Amino acid sequence: MQHSRYVILAALTLNVAVSAQQAPIGYDDTPMQPNNTWRVHDGKRPYPAIVTTAPPGDRPAGHPSDAIVLVGQGNDLSAWQMTDGSAATWTMSDGVLLTGKGVLQTRQQFTDFQLHVEFATPSDVKGDSQGRGNSGVFLLGKFEIQVLDSYRNITYPDGQAAAMYGQYPPLVNVSRGPGEWQSYDIIFTAPRFAADSSVAKPAIVTVLHNGVVVHHATAFWGPTRHKSVLPYTPDMASGPIALQDHGNPVRYRNIWIRTLRGYDEAGR
Numbered sequence: 001m002q003h004s005r006y007v008i009l010a011a012l013t014l015n016v017a018v019s020a021q022q023a024p025i026g027y028d029d030t031p032m033q034p035n036n037t038w039r040v041h042d043g044k045r046p047y048p049a050i051v052t053t054a055p056p057g058d059r060p061a062g063h064p065s066d067a068i069v070l071v072g073q074g075n076d077l078s079a080w081q082m083t084d085g086s087a088a089t090w091t092m093s094d095g096v097l098l099t100g101k102g103v104l105q106t107r108q109q110f111t112d113f114q115l116h117v118e119f120a121t122p123s124d125v126k127g128d129s130q131g132r133g134n135s136g137v138f139l140l141g142k143f144e145i146q147v148l149d150s151y152r153n154i155t156y157p158d159g160q161a162a163a164m165y166g167q168y169p170p171l172v173n174v175s176r177g178p179g180e181w182q183s184y185d186i187i188f189t190a191p192r193f194a195a196d197s198s199v200a201k202p203a204i205v206t207v208l209h210n211g212v213v214v215h216h217a218t219a220f221w222g223p224t225r226h227k228s229v230l231p232y233t234p235d236m237a238s239g240p241i242a243l244q245d246h247g248n249p250v251r252y253r254n255i256w257i258r259t260l261r262g263y264d265e266a267g268r
Helices: 002-021
Strands: 068-071 080-082 091-093 096-098 104-106 113-120 135-139 143-147 182-189 199-201 204-209 212-219 251-259
Touching (some): 113 135, 135 182
Antiparallel strands (some): 080 104, 091 096, 096 251, 113 182, 113 251, 135 143, 182 204, 204 212
16 A cells, blocks of 8 residues: 555656646736636636547538639639739649748638638648647638647647637637648628727627537637737728738638628628
8 A cells, every 4th residue: 555655656746747847838928818817828728628520521512602712623823812912822733722931812802701711731740739730711811710730739728720819719629630621611790890990890700610610709809919919990891811821831722702791682
């Protein structure tokens, strides 16, 4: 009995020593989140539960007849440009777009929409936390839904895959393994501004990750940026869809968008 007690004590001591050597997750010196008890990228925030989804299909899902196809079959990148207005420099082959240097954004501007995006983080796993399969889908170029390899990869909760980056973690973690195709289905309404430029209504988003709801009609409190809490400005009333370069080779395919109109405008 005495020997067993020493073994258990030694194991606990070893676990503490190993934990002490691990790099801390998240930050403790960032701004407090509005109407919340957590800091931006707070590593102490509870982690979303892991949920397993149906396996992905080998082929891209179809798109509705009224969708604007942003990434389809072939090598057509005419819907995209770099942020300085120059031609798109990311590479695309047989309907698969690979991240390159710089941020890629649509030529067209949007307000309220339904967006479908399929992506895959690298099969060859390198790095950890935010250095593993990092990219992002920016709504109106300002509001990020994070792309990351969050399969058995711990990072700060508001920075994991499908997070409203720096604001809200996903309700659950439904990330598939490295290299597997995944999907985001995003329903977004743009912010509205009053005549005096104050916010009449914030941007609101619903997100399904691999068919599972991870945000439901949740308001952004402002645009998203690393380690920041930022205000709304009137130029955020519309904008492009943007894909982020974070130095990781993330693949995208089958990206389409539908403009959402009011009920009385649906037939126009």
